[in-house]
Amino acid sequence: MNFLQTKDAKERLNYLEKIAENFRTRADIHDREGTFPFENMTELKRSGYTALTVPVEYGGKGISLTELLHLQETIAERDGSTALSIGWHMGIVHNLFEKKAWDDSILQWIAREVLNGALINTLATERQTGSPTRGGKPHTTAKRHKNKWIINGRKSFATMSPVLDYMIVTATITETEEVGSFIIPANKEGIIIEETWNSVAMRGTGSHDVIFQEVAIHNDFLVEKMQRGPKQANGWLLHIPACYLGIARAAQSYSIQFAREYTPSSINRPIIELPNVRQKLGEIELEIMKSRYFMYGAAKGWDESEAEARNTMTPILSAVKHEATNSALKIVDLAMRIVGAHSLAQNNPLQRYYRDVRAGLHNPPMDDMTIEQLAAFSIDQKK
Incomplete structure (x- = not known):
């Protein structure tokens, strides 16, 4: 049995409670040692949990926001770092398909990848600009070269960086000064994870710095341009x-x-x-x-x-x-x-x-x- 075979919210919650009990016993170890809970992430992926927010029409369960919060709260009772980490992936996937701001061909591809266990997070924060919610333009740049984009820059607070398969990276497009979101496979040449995370809180989130050095991605991986004006509610x-x-x-x-x-x-x-x-x-x-x-x-x-x-x-x-x-x-x-x-x-x-x-x-x-x-x-x- 896995989450994608469950019948309803109650069955999913009961199943999660069994899986997440292991997280409680590991939480103190990862906190003391400042290590990342790889085994928790493996169990969540293997169980199908990470695909629950993929819509039914794309092969997932399409759970509601309300159910997602119940499940995330349950994980957090056992291990806050694991809950916060996987929460970014779960919420981002939920948001992508809810708003459908990307081309459907990209969304179909993302759905297939997530159903196969891929993990995603957005990398937007930079030390020079602080939190992106305060409106700073990224120092990370994207420059067009033939049919590719070349990404250079550094992102901080990259939660779950040790296990990410895809990174949604905000960057300033050098030709136009627009800010775009680019989806970048984490195994691309030129991506370096610098293990900088040494916080006294949420020590198991693996929120390291990620450096992009001449990372070349396909032209289609510019998935969205940031619009000026009021932002949509999230x-x-x-x-x-x-x-x-x-x-x-x-x-x-x-x-x-x-x-x-x-x-x-x-x-x-x-x-x-x-x-x-x-x-x-x-x-x-x-x-x-x-x-x-x-x-x-x-x-x-x-x-x-x-x-x-x-x-x-x-x-x-x-x-x-x-x-x-x-x-x-x-x-x-x-x-x-x-x-x-x-x-x-x-x-x-x-x-x-x-x-x-x-x-x-x-x-x-x-x-x-x-x-x-x-x-x-x-x-x-x-x-």
């Missing part, structure tokens, strides 16, 4: 808050289990009976309820809307990410207060959760941009 980016809420729920589970079992001699009963501990557990549950209802409400709205309505949802999607990532920080902090000094031990998962949820602040969109966006939305609504 529901698939909700995989980011789903990841951090999954980690937060893991912290919640750990703190409850600890509180049930920890019986200091000074009180002769489990600390879960203490009012101050129950207060914190209640606050955790409130944060999780708020964030999950908000996120899944937005996802349901996306799934039930057409393109025109979806493009009005950008402020909501940004607000979900802001709420979820900041709630995740609060939840893990409260869990650590329940567990106390034990939570700081290197073999305690809470210290890893604490570091990992902090990374959510630096995934797009950033908090300051979201607040400004919400201010503009609010003012516009009151005209």
Whole structure:
């Protein structure tokens, strides 16, 4: 059995829970050693998980955004790095076929590759320009030479770089100064992965730098030119808050289990009976309820809307990410207060959760941009 043979969402979730349990046991090792979870990726590919967002008409399951978030949250409860990594692939594939901004011949080819296990991510961030969400033009260049494009440049934060089969690379076209997206096979000559990832958070994402030195690709691999003006809303980016809420729920589970079992001699009963501990557990549950209802409400709205309505949802999607990532920080902090000094031990998962949820602040969109966006939305609504 694999995911492509499953009948419904419940069966897929049950199947994933069995597969992902192995991720939990490996997460601490990869975090301590700063290694990439190759075995997790192999299991996800072999199971057919990575093809679930390919539409039915192209051979996949075409799962909804809502279901994708449930699945991603489930992985994140076991291993945040694996969830964030594979979430980019899952969301990008979902988005490509939902928006169909590329030629259908390219999409058919991508579908075949993904069904055969290929992994994809977008490489857009550069150290000189910072996050692409802030509007910087890529220093990476694409120059036409006969019937090919020659790509030169360097991308940072290239999540999942050790196992990518295709890279969607943003580059400035030298002849026109336009910004294009190019799909580049990862095995092309001239691509170098420089192992620069040394973060204290999400250590297993393999978010290294990727260098392009005179990389020649076919003329047809310019798949899209970036349009000026307002960007389309991107529901698939909700995989980011789903990841951090999954980690937060893991912290919640750990703190409850600890509180049930920890019986200091000074009180002769489990600390879960203490009012101050129950207060914190209640606050955790409130944060999780708020964030999950908000996120899944937005996802349901996306799934039930057409393109025109979806493009009005950008402020909501940004607000979900802001709420979820900041709630995740609060939840893990409260869990650590329940567990106390034990939570700081290197073999305690809470210290890893604490570091990992902090990374959510630096995934797009950033908090300051979201607040400004919400201010503009609010003012516009009151005209």
